[in-house]
Amino acid sequence: MTVVDQTPSEPTDARGRVAELHSLREQARRGPSDRATETQHAKGKLTARERIALLLDEGSFREVEQLRRHRATGFGLENKKPYTDGVITGWGTVEGRTVFVYAHDFRIFGGALGEAHATKIHKIMDMAIAAGAPLVSLNDGAGARIQEGVSALAGYGGIFQRNTKASGVIPQISVMLGPCAGGAAYSPALTDFVFMVRETSQMFITGPDVVRAVTGEEITQNGLGGADVHAETSGVAHFAYDDEETCIAEVRYLISMLPSNNRENPPVHETSDPADRRSEVLLDLVPADGNRPYDMLKVIEEIVDEGDVLEIHERWARNIICALARMNGQVVGIVANQPGHLAGVLDIEASEKAARFVQMCDAFNIPIITLLDVPGFLPGVDQEHGGIIRHGAKLLYAYCNATVPRISLILRKAYGGAYIVMDSQSIGADITYAWPTNEIAVMGAEGAANVIFRKQIADAEDPEAMRVRMVKEYKAELMHPYYAAERGLVDDVIDPAETREVLVSALAMLRNKHADLPSRKHGNPPQ
Numbered sequence: 221m222t223v224v225d226q227t228p229s230e231p232t233d234a235r236g237r238v239a240e241l242h243s244l245r246e247q248a249r250r251g252p253s254d255r256a257t258e259t260q261h262a263k264g265k266l267t268a269r270e271r272i273a274l275l276l277d278e279g280s281f282r283e284v285e286q287l288r289r290h291r292a293t294g295f296g297l298e299n300k301k302p303y304t305d306g307v308i309t310g311w312g313t314v315e316g317r318t319v320f321v322y323a324h325d326f327r328i329f330g331g332a333l334g335e336a337h338a339t340k341i342h343k344i345m346d347m348a349i350a351a352g353a354p355l356v357s358l359n360d361g362a363g364a365r366i367q368e369g370v371s372a373l374a375g376y377g378g379i380f381q382r383n384t385k386a387s388g389v390i391p392q393i394s395v396m397l398g399p400c401a402g403g404a405a406y407s408p409a410l411t412d413f414v415f416m417v418r419e420t421s422q423m424f425i426t427g428p429d430v431v432r433a434v435t436g437e438e439i440t441q442n443g444l445g446g447a448d449v450h451a452e453t454s455g456v457a458h459f460a461y462d463d464e465e466t467c468i469a470e471v472r473y474l475i476s477m478l479p480s481n482n483r484e485n486p487p488v489h490e491t492s493d494p495a496d497r498r499s500e501v502l503l504d505l506v507p508a509d510g511n512r513p514y515d516m517l518k519v520i521e522e523i524v525d526e527g528d529v530l531e532i533h534e535r536w537a538r539n540i541i542c543a544l545a546r547m548n549g550q551v552v553g554i555v556a557n558q559p560g561h562l563a564g565v566l567d568i569e570a571s572e573k574a575a576r577f578v579q580m581c582d583a584f585n586i587p588i589i590t591l592l593d594v595p596g597f598l599p600g601v602d603q604e605h606g607g608i609i610r611h612g613a614k615l616l617y618a619y620c621n622a623t624v625p626r627i628s629l630i631l632r633k634a635y636g637g638a639y640i641v642m643d644s645q646s647i648g649a650d651i652t653y654a655w656p657t658n659e660i661a662v663m664g665a666e667g668a669a670n671v672i673f674r675k676q677i678a679d680a681e682d683p684e685a686m687r688v689r690m691v692k693e694y695k696a697e698l699m700h701p702y703y704a705a706e707r708g709l710v711d712d713v714i715d716p717a718e719t720r721e722v723l724v725s726a727l728a729m730l731r732n733k734h735a736d737l738p739s740r741k742h743g744n745p746p747q
Contacts, residue, residue: 248286248303256327265397265420266464268308268323271358274468275321276312283310284344290336295367302328305336306361309344311353314475317487320348323358326398331361333404334368338375345382352481354391356471359408359421360398376403383410388583391478395471396421396457397464399441409456412580413474413532416447416457417467423450423457455536455569477530477544477551478584485585486551491525495548495724499523502716506593508657510633510664515560516541516591519631523720525549532577537569538562542577544586548724550731553581556591557642559632566638567598568611578618587625587727590643593632595664612641613746619643621743625730627723630654630710635663645709650733651726652709655716660704669694 231237249269251257260267266274272281286308289301306328311320322341324331333341348355364372386392387410394408396416400423408414408423416423424445431437431444443449450457461467479486499522506514521527524545531543539562543554555574557564581588597608619626619641628649634642639660645652654660662668670677673690680686704710714722 244287244303251325251327252302253327260327263420264463265326265360267327268325268358268360271395271397271464271468272308272310272312272321272323274465275356275358275471276314276319277316280312281310281321282312283308284347285309285340288336288340290334290368292334292336292368292371297367304328305334305340306331307333307337307340309340311344311347311351314354314472315487317475317480318351318353319356319475320344320351320353321356321358324361324398326360326362329362329365331398332363332365333361333372333375334365335371335375337365338372338378341375342378342382345379345386348390349382349386352390352483354393354475354478354480355386356393356395356475357407357411358395358397359400359404361404362399363402363404373403376407379407380410383407387412388482388579390481391475391584393471393474395467396423396447397467401425401427413459414450414457415459415461415467415471416450417464418442418447418460418462420464422446451533452535455533455573458533460535474530474544477546478586482583482585488549488551489546491546491549493525493548496721498717499720500717502719506631506655506657506716508632510595510657510659513559513563516556516558516564516593517543519591520545520554520556523547523723524552524554529554533573537567537573539564539567540570540574542574547589547720547727550727551586552727553577553586553588554591555588555642557594559593562598563595564593564633565595565598566612566615566641567603568606568608571608571611571615571641575614575618578615578622582618582622582624585624587627587730588622588643589723590626590628590649592628592630592634592639592642594635594638594642595633596636596638610746612637616641616647617743617745620647621737621745622648623733623735623737625727625733626650627726627730628652629719629723630658630660631716632657632659633664634658634660636661645711650730651711653722653726654701654704654710654713655719656701656713657716658701658704658710658713659699660709661699666691 231240257267287303288305290305306325307322309322311318322344392411393413394411398421405423422441422445428439428441428444447460451460502522505518520529524547529543529545533542539558541556541558545552545554626643626649628643643649669690677683677686705713
């Protein structure tokens with residue numbers, strides 16, 4: 221009888237094979253070393269698996285290709301082939317709903333993307349699209365893996381192509397938890413929402429060293445592409461938080477407001493807030509004098525369920541508010557001028573911000589409520605030369621193209637082209653309401669009187685008295701609160717205290733709205 225030499229590393233029975241499997245899995249879960257984990261924590265950053273645990277419901281994560289390793293050679297790569305290849309992919313649930321996720325593991329190759337790493341991401345993206353479920357990327361990577369050359373770059377191309385394919389089909393959320401430089405920054409830019417964490421996450425195409433070499437400018441990584449820069453100045457980031465725990469908790473909250481895909485409606489939550497709740501406080505929140513500022517966010521908080529509002533791009537283009545909230549349990553998107561900042565005018569950034577938000581709401585079956593108090597577009601050489609015509613047209617296009625329920629409410633001023641652009645009845649709003657304090661006109665009374673009655677004012681013995689008289693006459697004739705209602709441009713003038721009840725009723729009426737766009741490959745929106 222021949223005796224075959226056995227070694228512990230080569231088990232032959234099922235139990236031995238299972239034990240080997242569990243050992244390999246534990247090795248993959250543990251990561252490269254305790255020291256690498258400690259280094260990650262010392263930077264104030266969680267590991268990829270810790271982040272996934274915060275994002276998903278406890279015990280729900282199912283990993284895909286945990287034992288994947290790269291096949292690259294050269295530059296010492298053949299001697300370093302860790303499991304997962306620096307990215308963890310899989311699916312789980314958020315409040316019981318399926319969500320797909322991939323998370324860069326900075327402890328392995330600095331989270332850099334190689335061919336195997338990219339293939340794992342491609343696979344989980346394809347699975348998310350096929351399953352019709354949201355995709356969350358937890359980004360903490362150093363860009364392309366230089367040792368793998370063009371193969372790594374091609375991996376990014378595959379990600380970008382899938383981001384575009386998934387756009388408007390499933391919600392895509394990018395969570396920036398570390399550096400993101402060069403072409404890698406374009407994947408987050410293609411997604412629906414970008415979250416960032418202060419001090420630890422940055423995004424830029426060319427880093428500080430390149431900027432210094434080319435322009436001579438000295439700037440830090442955070443100064444160039446930190447969370448506050450992108451949340452306040454560039455508009456790249458929709459949300460910025462002080463720590464990862466808060467950031468990921470807010471990602472979960474956002475997911476709860478979104479449908480799983482474009483064929484579903486957002487989840488409806490029960491609320492104890494009465495649909496017919498009166499809001500007498502609105503009569504005091506909004507001054508009747510159109511020149512006095514107020515905080516529109518307080519108006520929004522007063523009319524939505526439990527005052528709970530998730531503001532998008534809170535710190536960028538603050539003259540307009542874009543927010544998700546619920547009314548009688550139903551998710552709505554709210555676009556509103558902010559008279560407390562730049563008098564609520566529309567400018568280039570506000571137009572872009574609102575246009576993208578309207579498009580997102582339309583893509584994911586979220587009804588849109590527009591609250592108007594707009595004096596017009598911001599005048600100025602910078603705005604005109606910067607293309608306010610082109611950028612303002614983006615908002616106009618987004619509204620005209622939207623097929624979800626659209627309700628407009630005019631609180632005070634609604635002047636000129638800005639009134640038309642902000643979802644007026646003439647561009648397709650399903651129903652339009654106004655408060656008794658509304659002023660709908662081509663322009664403000666003072667400016668209009670100066671144009672129309674220029675000769676009478678100039679020829680009068682007391683030009684100022686004549687001007688005051690003409691302003692009063694113009695207001696009485698063309699700007700009284702019921703002028704638009706008398707001409708069918710406003711469906712009803714309502715008591716501000718009844719705003720919540722009226723909007724909830726209109727949403728219920730429009731719940732089964734169906735509208736088709738003309739047959740076409742796609743539109744050609746202004747850029």
